[in-house]
Amino acid sequence: MVFLGGGMPWYAQFGCGGGGCDRIRYMKVVLQRVSQASVDVVNELGDLDPTFDLQQIGPGFLLLVGVTDEDGDDEIAWLAHKILRLRVFEDEQGKMNRSIQDIGGEILSVSQFTLFADVRKGNRPSFVGAGKPEHADIMWIKFNEALRSGGVAVREGRFGAHMRVGLVNDGPVTIVIDTADRH
Known part of the structure; x- marks a missing residue:
């Protein structure tokens, strides 16, 4: 078991203990720099x-986007701003x-609830940390619109x-x- 200073287990910082964990979840994106990407539906x-x-793109980002029930407009604005300004493409040097x-x-942009998989117990992931579909869909649409407002073409799954x-x-x-990185 990993302990923090004072002999506390690592999960104590999240209010976790015993058999459960009530840690706060946050909106999450896996960003991949791509020369091309596509998505179709099965x-x-x-x-x-x-x-x-x-849906196809040339050079840019493939974003796998996970939303929780706690996410709102502040998370969307921060995340879109960060992604639009992230300097990960090479300059002349x-x-x-x-x-x-x-x-x-x-x-x-591809919605991806499995980013919140909890695999601590057993061999089947739990997705209870993912946002409810009716909320997550709205937040994902708003997130994509926030990216578009930065002047970038956004295609969606x-x-x-099943994609x-x-x-x-x-x-x-x-x-x-x-x-969570913004705090």
Whole structure:
């Protein structure tokens, strides 16, 4: 068991103990710098869903977005601002010094409740930390609109659907951004 100063278990800082944990969850994004990415939707038969047009981007970000029930407009604004200004594209000297806005890149946003998987007990993940679908869908739409307001083209998967995501990592550069980081 890992202890913090004073002999406290690591989980004590989150109000966890015994058999459960009531730690606060935060909106989370897994950002991947890509040279291209795409998403399509699969229907219940395992075929491509004809009601969904393949969404594709060129250079930019693939975002896997997880939302909790506690997330609101403040988390969306902070996260969108951070992503739009994150300097992870190379400049003329080969240094990561340019943002997605600087390069005119695109974003592919995919809702991903499994980012909140809890695997501490047993072998089947629990997703109780993920936001309820009716809230998470609204927050994801607002998040995508906040990104668009920064002048970046944003393509989307379909909320709650079985999707196939394809990507070509560039770097690779993969960054996990959690709104807890703003505190």
